[in-house]
Amino acid sequence: MMDVKILVVLSFLKFPAVYCKDRQPHIVFILADDLGYYDIGYHGSRIQTPVLDKLANQGIKLENYYVQPICTPTRSQLMSGRYQIHTGMQHKVIFPSQPLCLPTDEVTIADKLKEAGYATHMVGKWHLGHYREDCLPTKRGFDTFFGFYNCAVDYYTYEKDSFHHFANGTSVRLTGRDLWRNDEEFVAPKYTGQHRTKVFANEAQKVIRKHDSDKPLFLYLSFGAVHVPLEAPNKYEEMYEDVEDYDRRLVLTLATMMDEAVGNVTSTLRETGLWDNTIVIFSSDNGGATSRGGSNWPLRGGKKAYYEGGIKVAGFISSPLLPPNLHGSTNRELIHVSDWFPTLVHLASGNLDGTKPLDGYNQWDTIRHQTPSPRKEILINIDPMIECEKCNNDSHWQSTKFDVHLNAGLIVGSWKLLTGHQDHAYWSSPSEVPDLQSNIASHSLGMMVSLYNIKSDPTEQTDLAERMPGIVHRMLEKLADYNNGAVPPYYPENEIEADPSRHGGAWGPWAYL
Ligand SMILES: *[C@@H]1O[C@H](CO)[C@@H](O)[C@H](O)[C@H]1NC(C)=O
Ligand SMILES: *[C@@H]1O[C@H](CO)[C@@H](O)[C@H](O)[C@H]1NC(C)=O
DSSP states (O other), X not given: OXXXXXXXXXXXXXXXXXXXXXXXXXXXXXXESSOOTTSSGGGTOSOOOHHHHHHHHTEEEEXXXXXXXXXXXXHHXXXXXXXXXXXXXXXXXXXXXXXXXXXXXXXXXXXXXXXXXXXXXXXXXXXXXXXXXXXXXXGTTOSEEEEEOSSOOOTTTOEEEEEEEOTTSOEEEEEXXXXXXXXXXXXXXXXXXXXXXXXXXXXXXXXXXXOOTTSOEEEEEEOOOSOSSOOOOHHHHGGGTTOOOHHHHHHHHHHHHHHHHHHHHHHHHHHTTOGGGEEEEEEESXXXXXXXXXXXTTSSOOTTOSSHHHHBOOEEEEOTTSOGGGTTEEEOSOEEGGGHHHHHHHHTTOOOTTOOOOSOOOOHHHHHSOOOOSOOEEEEEEETTSOOTTOOTTOGGGGSSXXXXXXXXXXXXXXXXXXXXXXXXXXXXXXXXXXXXXXXXXXXXXXXXXXXXXXXXXXXXXXXXTTOHHHHHHHHHHHHHHHHTOOOOOOOOXXXXXOGGGTTTBOOOOOOO
């Protein structure tokens, strides 16, 4: 009798804690790679992404959603919630032999979710540095990791080539493979011959099946598709037989394969009973590479561009936890990839203690309650290492506080200001719809300062800088303020010590503390 009483009391005491935990949703963050704005079914393309379309239609499409124009920057902001001017990662991406990683004093989203009680797992592409062991995913908040470190590896062999240039002007091709389990076991040989999209889906399914449902789950599934090299099984390619352009056909094929992979992962979430308490977020990491089959139609530019085609991408949030009246809705509030950090920590009932000042905003009310976004601007970037080749030194904007030779981009409300050298500025229509070509307007290039109203002119046809000097000046002042708070970019020289032939044929850490 006595024993029973004690048990009752104990379980009663335990109840509040258990109750709290049960409310923490499972979070599955799916990051596509180089998937263009047009390269998802619900944006009107002929591409077949039925799973993603259905998930989006059962959730909320984010239609004023921005990321960074290239791989490492988007990932650095997703993981840290901070702009590149604050992490020193302004310039380009991390190269295979570069002794560089997301600074290890940055707290990651995985650190914070783990601290909030989550099991944290990562599958797929990391690309936040691998030269030292303390840069690797399992040292950055993830309990487990299965994937690769570099920007891309072959879809079947996990190989990555990289040229090393010596000071004497000669260069050598470094070749290695890159696929790891828990940053310890080099598993490329074991998986050679298996397409990585399928391998990653499988690994994600394993993580879900093994998950102890008493704990909340954070799964970061970073497919690394549809990035080059473009390789996919014929089974999917047959769907696009009529698409003549080889690269385009393969991009469509890889996207459809990834779509099926996402379907497999969500099926496993349903089978294991986790689904009812799961929030899925889907995002591309940057615009499609228009030179390699990607399409951001009708947006201007693509991967690497500060134009909309580089940074405005497909994104949505889908969950049975969202109220039915929001299913299939569209959210047009300004949301940026850096916002996921505080938003997901909020969803996890975590706290932001110990982080450096965040550039992201908690967007949960924006998404869930349709309130106005707390974000009014996005600093696209300021990269002092990009030279302004075509700059006209007579520009009358030079008298302002901000050096307009610097490559920079800023969005404030409806306005986007670009300065310095801006590349990848062309509109390119998807090759399977040649009729769209006729819509391409003429445009000017090589201006040192340009201003677009991205609300009334979302395809950035008309540069308004000369007509709206007041707005240009105010935005240049804002850029000057951001620049005053910037740390210098850190972009070290490649090191030959990274050569995989010195490390058993693997790309992995080569430097030690
Ligand atoms: C250039 O430097 C590398 C590295 O020191 C060396 O291996 C190579 O032989 C040199 N090549 C020539 C042509 O001097
Ligand atoms: C999805 O699962 C099915 C059934 O197990 C499998 O045949 C297929 O290859 C999987 N597809 C991908 C892309 O993982």
